Amino acid sequence: MANYYLLLTAHSTGRYDRFFCNDFLRECLTLIFKSVDLYEQGYFDCAFYFLRQSEELLNAMVLLCEDNNKINEWQAKKRFPMTKEIIDKLLKISDNYKQIENKISNFFLSLKATREKANKIIHKQGYDNFYIGRILFGGDRKSERNFFSCYFKQTIALLLIMYIVVDPLCLALIDDGIMAKIHFDPITDALDEELISKCLGSDNLKLIKECDFYKNFRNNFENNEKMNDYTFMVVREHHFSMENLDEIEKQKHLLNLPEKQMLAILQKEIKICVFIGFEGLMQYFTSIKGKNAKCGWSSAEYRPYFISIHKYNMSYENVYLSRVKLADDEYLLEHDEVLTQKEINFIESVCI
Numbered sequence: 001m002a003n004y005y006l007l008l009t010a011h012s013t014g015r016y017d018r019f020f021c022n023d024f025l026r027e028c029l030t031l032i033f034k035s036v037d038l039y040e041q042g043y044f045d046c047a048f049y050f051l052r053q054s055e056e057l058l059n060a061m062v063l064l065c066e067d068n069n070k071i072n073e074w075q076a077k078k079r080f081p082m083t084k085e086i087i088d089k090l091l092k093i094s095d096n097y098k099q100i101e102n103k104i105s106n107f108f109l110s111l112k113a114t115r116e117k118a119n120k121i122i123h124k125q126g127y128d129n130f131y132i133g134r135i136l137f138g139g140d141r142k143s144e145r146n147f148f149s150c151y152f153k154q155t156i157a158l159l160l161i162m163y164i165v166v167d168p169l170c171l172a173l174i175d176d177g178i179m180a181k182i183h184f185d186p187i188t189d190a191l192d193e194e195l196i197s198k199c200l201g202s203d204n205l206k207l208i209k210e211c212d213f214y215k216n217f218r219n220n221f222e223n224n225e226k227m228n229d230y231t232f233m234v235v236r237e238h239h240f241s242m243e244n245l246d247e248i249e250k251q252k253h254l255l256n257l258p259e260k261q262m263l264a265i266l267q268k269e270i271k272i273c274v275f276i277g278f279e280g281l282m283q284y285f286t287s288i289k290g291k292n293a294k295c296g297w298s299s300a301e302y303r304p305y306f307i308s309i310h311k312y313n314m315s316y317e318n319v320y321l322s323r324v325k326l327a328d329d330e331y332l333l334e335h336d337e338v339l340t341q342k343e344i345n346f347i348e349s350v351c352i
Helices: 002-008 021-040 044-066 069-075 083-093 095-103 105-122 131-137 141-166 193-200 202-209 212-222 229-237 242-250 257-267 299-307 341-350
Strands: 274-277 282-286 314-316 319-326 329-335
Touching: 021 044, 021 141, 044 069, 044 083, 044 105, 044 141, 083 095, 095 105, 095 141, 095 202, 095 212, 105 141, 141 193, 141 202, 193 202, 202 212, 229 242, 229 257, 242 257, 257 274, 257 282, 257 319, 257 329, 257 341, 274 319, 299 319, 299 329, 319 341
Parallel strands: none
Antiparallel strands: 274 282, 274 329, 314 319, 319 329
């Protein structure tokens, strides 16, 4: 289960108008994994209820995306539609949801059957769903555990589906046909392919890719130039391969201004190990293996260097930091050796 948790934590949308969805996704994630704790502790009915809650919350999330008038009602805790009513409404107002529901109807039918069976447990229908009944009569625990595992995976699958519904970019980022044609580094996290394999299924994902809404979204990038591996590493992974700067130069036009300036500095054989921006929140690494072997850092330790009266060759750990302006933002350059005046002059000419 811990492996599922690590995979699921990296799912958040970068869409400004749907940033609130990240709170819903995090809450669903919490419910899903709290359900495992509850089940292992013997609170079987509560465990199933947490999974159903997560499902309901995902439905509500998409409804709030599609019907902004509902947000105030939801926040004010006024009467809010129940699961069936929400699903019926989503089929009318959410084109993305409706198309996916039509394409993978078997998944949604299976989920519905699972939910209805879980409701019998949640609502204590049958003596075998009483705690006292379990003590007196026992029961098929293996079968129930398998059922819980099934609902657990289906809930995760629904989370992935609803993530696609609210932000199709998460799917495009793992689409081999266009992922290298997206010329920016998005805030949106890509879907995790291992989770898809374990919970949603690759066949269902193929069907989702056939939906018209996704095809139309995909077409926004289809005719873009495909980034080579080394340009892709710069744009999406923030890494410069020093041995392949010529390959990056060929697609220099696909880089943003700070990346172009970094490339120019590196092409001059100025040995920069890391470009550090936004007090450490944005970092570009190079394949130069520097002396600084620290694996962690905080904004607090960089802050003094961003406001220092000095700009170049400031001592930091066992290396040096120099402050420059790339485009409109200040960056720290981490380097092992003191920069020469000639190197400083060149950097300043690039950073004008």
